[in-house]
Amino acid sequence: MYKYLIWDFNGTILDDLELCLDLLNVMLEKQNKPKLDVPAYKHVFGFPIKDYYIQAGLTFDSWSFDQMSQFFIERYQPASFECQIHKGVIETLQASIQMGLKNIILSASQTDNLIEQTKILNIFQYFDYIIGTDNIKGQGKIERGIQLMKETGIDPNSCLYVGDTIHDAEVAKALGVKVLLYTGGHQSEARLRTVNERIIYEISDIINVIKG
Structure with missing residues (x-):
């Protein structure tokens, strides 16, 4: 799927x-x-x-x-560079690749900063696209996502988006893709549930969703 x-x-x-x-x-x-x-x-x-x-x-x-x-x-x-990657991220990336999926980062962070972080954290190699913004103000994530979809011709129905904020649900809606919201990030579960999206408590739960 x-x-x-x-x-x-x-x-x-x-x-x-x-x-x-x-x-x-x-x-x-x-x-x-x-x-x-x-x-x-x-x-x-x-x-x-x-x-x-x-x-x-x-x-x-x-x-x-x-x-x-x-x-x-x-x-x-x-x-x-001293922060940790969330538990289950590496295993989920590896499992998704074994299942034939391509992985994309879509972030409100500046692209150059993202590339630097992923290389230092040794996860750069897992991603087919690393898409950030051109500023340090957290602006433009939706626009960059729409641009990605247009330039690549990716079918929104073939995408699963994973984020930790209400804004991620807004981005997913703008792109026309399904979304999972992770409770271990920057917003509370109660706030995430106000947008009525599917909630996950562990990153590894993504694999079960992919498998259906």
Whole structure:
């Protein structure tokens, strides 16, 4: 049934929640705002990133969104090399390839950063396409996904998309593909269930879905 497995990266493949929360709290501390714990973070995180920052308590009076984005990525990118890949990712990638599927990363992260991360984490070789954006603001994921589908002629009915946020459900809907939402990432299960998509608790559950 499926020929392509489309993966979100941050929070789905890479377990970077604690890193992202730590950097958010550094920014909040710089503005003398209360820090967030994991449940609070999972309650407010989302896209657009600028809206999420506002929900978290940040303001742009003396520190612009562009400056925050630069501050974040300069610290996030090198630190992300120390993050772990979620349990079951490698095994799922290998199993899907053995079943004849092609694997694609579709992320709101900048493409060059994604390529660097996947190479350092030693997973670059598993992916047929690594599709990111041209900016560090988390903008343009839907547009890049649509461009991929048009340029490759991939049939949406042959794709299964895996992500960890409501935005991933929005991306999947825009592409016309089926989606699974993983509870181990950046948003709470309760929020994910508001979009009525299929939920998985382990990355390895993807294989059972592929098998039908």
